[in-house]
Amino acid sequence: MVIDPATLSTTAVVDSGPRQPEWRRALQASLPVGIGLVPLGIALGVLVVQQGFNPWWAMVFTSLIYAGSLEFIAVGMVAAMTPLPYIALTALLVNFRHVFYALSFPLDRVKGRLARFYSMFALTDEAYAMTVTGDRKSMSGRVIVYSQLYLHAYWIGGAMLGATAAQWIPENIVGLDFALTALFVVLSIEAIRAQSGFAVPSMAVMCALIARLVDPGHMLPIAMGAFVSLLVIRYFWTRRKVRTDA
Template identity: 30%
Template sequence: MLTETQIANGRSAIKTALWQGIKAEIPITIGVIPFGMIYGVLGLSAGLTPPQAQAMSSIVFAGSAQFLGAQLIGVGTPLPILWLTTFIVNLRHVLYSTALGPDIQHLSRKWRWLLAYLLTDEAYAATAVHYGNRQIPLAHKHYFWLGAGFTLWGVWQVSTAVGILLGTQVPPEWGLDFTLALTFIGIVVPTLKDRPNTMAALTAGLVAVLTFNWPYKLGLMVATLTGIAVGVWLENRKRSISADFAD
């Protein structure tokens, strides 16, 4: 049986980990707020009702998928194509879960499902660093993840609501669809730091332009897969060349 001191120490460790996760995520949320607001406006311009737009942020909780999903809904895309396209966009989460999964196998299924729901790009960025510190005991690390994830979740819900409120005041004839392109440009450009990433982005952009008139925005899916294929091929080629020089 645990003593009162052990129980108190455990509660203190939980509170510390939770607060550390919140503090680590707060600076990141500053950059998330504008995207949440833009999504709220775009959701309405795509034909979603305010409750539907807000529900997408609560249920889907994935910015890039929400932006793309809203656009596809706006053009009447069939559900199977909508699901497949957003699934491909979110495949990166498989890599995130692969990286962090081994460290949460000791948790219950309910905990793993909750943490999986909260695993976004921004939450992963903070949580991966925390889990990478092997000097910190594993027992309460998931509370850091919980704090980081819920902090981002709360900010995303509020910023979406503000965007929806603003969107109801914007005349439809203003046409705010251009903000979608600006948003993704802002996300992609800072990541273009090497040849594989740059060529993947350029290839995907070129294919997207060439397939612009394809029905149901299928060109976006083809562009995404082509960009991924080019990026992976160039990354493997770079590693192969590096290995040859090392030999």
């Protein structure tokens, strides 16, 4: 049997089909996540107006901060005129996990100084999950940046929609800021299911309860500081145990 190389080449081209533009691939990849970001953005926009800010401040917060949970916290802290050092410390503790994201985030695929700067700025939980799991590991640098741009646009659009609609929403509606808490509850449940034990969740609950008893007004930084410290201690203790057993 004789195989014609030309036939093989033609068949391969036909089977592969036209390659989608990178912006379209990024749009398809980010759309499911973006659908989940819009309601949270709406909740943030409503919260901004309820705290006494003008609606356009929703765009300022989402454009310049873009840190999800930190934005919900920052709105209340700015409204309460919290000192800047305290805000900075809270931001460090809340977003400290991004230090670990950087260890496996494929920033080397992103070309160009401006694109890299924006990719680092837009490194959110959702963007990280999209780029390091499953088939996403084959995403090019442009697809990564486009995906982050789309996610950012979903977030800004949701916040602006919420800030605009808040003008017609009664002020006595409370609990909209709980939307992010509900999201993290779901994420925590999924994380617990993926864990081999309950050591880490138990430490988190213990730190929260102790911080609540020690100083309810500064519960968040105390709890997160204690939790990070326990994680570091646990890491070195586990590492030492592995070396001893070996």
